[in-house]
Amino acid sequence: MRPVAVITGGGTGIGAATAHRLAQDGFDIVVCGRRAQPLEDTAAAIEAAYGTGGPGGPGGTHGVTARAVVMDVSDRASVLAAADVIGRCDVLVNNAGGAIGAERIEDGKPDEWRAMWESNVLGVLHVTQAFLPALRRSSTGGTIVVVSSIAGLLVYEGGAGYTSAKHGATAVVETLRLELAGEPIRVVEVDPGMVWTDGFSLTRFHGDQSKADAVYAGVDRPLVAEDVAECIAFCVRVPQHVNIDRLIVKPVAQAAPHKVIRGPIDWTRSAADGDGGSGG
Numbered sequence: 001m002r003p004v005a006v007i008t009g010g011g012t013g014i015g016a017a018t019a020h021r022l023a024q025d026g027f028d029i030v031v032c033g034r035r036a037q038p039l040e041d042t043a044a045a046i047e048a049a050y051g052t053g054g055p056g057g058p059g060g061t062h063g064v065t066a067r068a069v070v071m072d073v074s075d076r077a078s079v080l081a082a083a084d085v086i087g088r089c090d091v092l093v094n095n096a097g098g099a100i101g102a103e104r105i106e107d108g109k110p111d112e113w114r115a116m117w118e119s120n121v122l123g124v125l126h127v128t129q130a131f132l133p134a135l136r137r138s139s140t141g142g143t144i145v146v147v148s149s150i151a152g153l154l155v156y157e158g159g160a161g162y163t164s165a166k167h168g169a170t171a172v173v174e175t176l177r178l179e180l181a182g183e184p185i186r187v188v189e190v191d192p193g194m195v196w197t198d199g200f201s202l203t204r205f206h207g208d209q210s211k212a213d214a215v216y217a218g219v220d221r222p223l224v225a226e227d228v229a230e231c232i233a234f235c236v237r238v239p240q241h242v243n244i245d246r247l248i249v250k251p252v253a254q255a256a257p258h259k260v261i262r263g264p265i266d267w268t269r270s271a272a273d274g275d276g277g278s279g280g
Contacts, residue, residue, distance in 0.1 A: 011038030
């Protein structure tokens with residue numbers, strides 16, 4: 001019987017990419033989120049690629065199944081109902097969340113802050129509580145991955161609502177790891193930096209495409225959803241006794257939230273050009 005991976009926010013972006021990547025590794029997939037159509041599209045694409053009718057993939061993934069389950073992580077009743085429908089869970093990827101607004105604290109909108117806390121912090125609480133019994137029953141040992149952000153470790157102007165929520169998510173992860181110590185359940189935090197997806201910045205800036213585009217303007221190769229998915233799959237794939245507590249991943253062009261290189265990077269340069277020799 002294949003292990004089952006449950007991914008929240010699984011219809012688009014990092015969640016959908018993670019669902020595809022874990023399917024490649026032989027997991028049966030359950031994608032969860034608030035909107036049915038993106039979830040169903042993602043599940044159908046996974047089954048077409050790795051299911052019984054598809055060509056399969058690396059490692060013999062032919063025959064993978066994928067299901068779409070509507071779930072609002074901010075609504076405890078919705079999460080409990082979804083967990084009851086899903087049943088088995090060996091890997092849980094808490095990916096749902098996001099940013100809304102970029103105002104200074106003095107101009108911050110409490111309803112936007114509340115929404116960010118409900119999805120990024122309470123969402124992790126609701127989903128983890130609901131799936132812990134299934135993770136404890138896992139014959140392979142359970143794994144909980146929380147997709148947070150470097151915003152959970154650092155702060156920046158105009159980001160207090162989001163950074164405070166992600167700091168909250170990081171505190172939940174660190175505490176959960178302490179509380180589950182001694183059980184065969186891994187607790188992993190993945191903290192991406194700048195990731196280009198269709199929806200993240202557009203949602204943050206209330207649909208203003210020009211502001212969303214400006215975030216990535218001139219950046220040579222920001223991360224994409226598939227890059228983060230590869231990191232998540234790596235954390236899941238290592239032996240069960242290995243726990244990658246925190247994986248921070250940023251594009252080469254981003255040294256820190258406040259230091260982003262906007263301009264071309266010479267990816268062809270090598271040690272032969274005089275950089276990186278053994279020295280003497």
